[in-house]
Amino acid sequence: MDEVLEYAIKLRESGKQEASNKLLLELAGNYPENPQVNYQCAWSFDVLGKEEKAVPYYEKAICLGLTGKDLEGALLGLGSTYRTLGEYQKSERTFLKGIELFPANYAMKAFYSMTLYNLKEHQAAMEILISCLVQTSTDEDILVYKRALEFYSDKLDETWK
Numbered sequence: 001m002d003e004v005l006e007y008a009i010k011l012r013e014s015g016k017q018e019a020s021n022k023l024l025l026e027l028a029g030n031y032p033e034n035p036q037v038n039y040q041c042a043w044s045f046d047v048l049g050k051e052e053k054a055v056p057y058y059e060k061a062i063c064l065g066l067t068g069k070d071l072e073g074a075l076l077g078l079g080s081t082y083r084t085l086g087e088y089q090k091s092e093r094t095f096l097k098g099i100e101l102f103p104a105n106y107a108m109k110a111f112y113s114m115t116l117y118n119l120k121e122h123q124a125a126m127e128i129l130i131s132c133l134v135q136t137s138t139d140e141d142i143l144v145y146k147r148a149l150e151f152y153s154d155k156l157d158e159t160w161k
Contacts, residue, residue: 001027001030001031001034001037004023004027005024005027005036005037005040007023008020008023008024008027008040008044009040011023012043012044012047017044017047017048018048020044021041021044021045021048024037024040024041024044025041025044027040027041028041028057032060033064034064035060035061035062035064035065035066035070036061036066036070038057038058038060038061038064038066039057039058039061039066039070039073039074041057042054042055042056042057042058042061042074042077042078043073043077045057046077046081051081051084051085052085054077054078054081055078055081055082055085058074058077058078058081059078061074062074062075062078071101072098072101072102072105072108075094075095075097075098075101075102075108076095076098076105076107076108076111078094079091079092079094079095079098079108079111079112079115080111082094083111083114083115083118086118088115088118088119089119091115091118092112092115092116092119095108095109095111095112095115096112098112099112106132106135106136109128109131109132110128110129110132112128113125113126113128113129113132116128123154123156123157126153126156127153127154127156130149130150130152130153131150131153133149134146134149134150134153
């Protein structure tokens with residue numbers, strides 16, 4: 001099973017998403033309780049733009065005890081997929097769980113900020129995005145203004161007259 005799973009991942013990575021998805025669906029049918037198989041199957045649907053089909057595989061992989069970087073990827077993938085499907089509350093809950101478990105994942109926070117935008121929580125979305133920017137940027141022009149950006153990130157509606 002592991003060799004077939006690795007082959008399916010290599011197919012996806014080499015641009016053969018349909019073939020990868022077909023193989024992963026077979027594996028999911030044969031190994032329905034394997035969290036890694038479910039995660040990879042979900043991912044294969046996501047890259048095909050079939051987000052609705054990805055959701056149950058993400059959910060199952062997480063419930064089956066996916067761990068480590070794979071759990072981190074699954075939470076990011078599921079949260080993002082929920083958002084693209086307009087399920088903003090589910091997206092928010094998923095991202096909050098992901099951020100709690102993986103606080104150093106700035107991609108998770110950036111995707112979460114998009115969900116907050118969809119929930120009309122623009123202030124919080126901008127604060128998170130600005131924080132991600134200043135924490136991860138190596139751009140000299142950003143770094144020069146790091147303190148100012150951090151200061152203003154939660155004061156976007158304030159004026160000083």
